[in-house]
Amino acid sequence: MPPTQVTTYTHGMGENAFEVPLDEADGHLPDVISAAAERNAIAYLTDHGRRVAAIVPADEAWYWTSGxxxxxxxxxxxxxxxxVRTFDSTDDMFAEIDAVRGDDPR
Structure with missing residues (x-):
């Protein structure tokens, strides 16, 4: 029997993510991982509606580091x-950064 398609047991969400209950992911984790990669989305694994783990696309993992x-x-x-500070232009912003660093070319 072929594995169930991910779209039949995932629940769409407003953010770029979807949820998969643990009992539905059991035996289909490679499909869930593939769906997350193909959609460039986070797949949240849930246990009784509570998020317990996340599968994050590898090129976005840096964002989720503790640092x-x-x-x-x-x-x-x-x-x-x-x-915070606001600037009228990016040139003004970079001039301020240079001045704070002591790299002011003026």
Missing amino acids: WQSAEAEADADTREGR
Whole structure:
């Protein structure tokens, strides 16, 4: 008997992701992995509706590292607390970066 097609046991989601209950993924994990890679999406494995694991496309795994997630949380906190600057142009932004680094060519 051929394996069940992934699309028959995954549940579409608004984000670029889909969920697969563990009991439905049992024996079909290669299909779930292939579907995640083909869709360039995250496949969340669920247990009674609770996400317990994620299959992430390899070229996006860097984003989910603890270091990157920590930096994302820090950036979110900076935004909430108003510790941000806006610039009229990218040239102005890079000039500010150069000045802060001490690389100001002026």
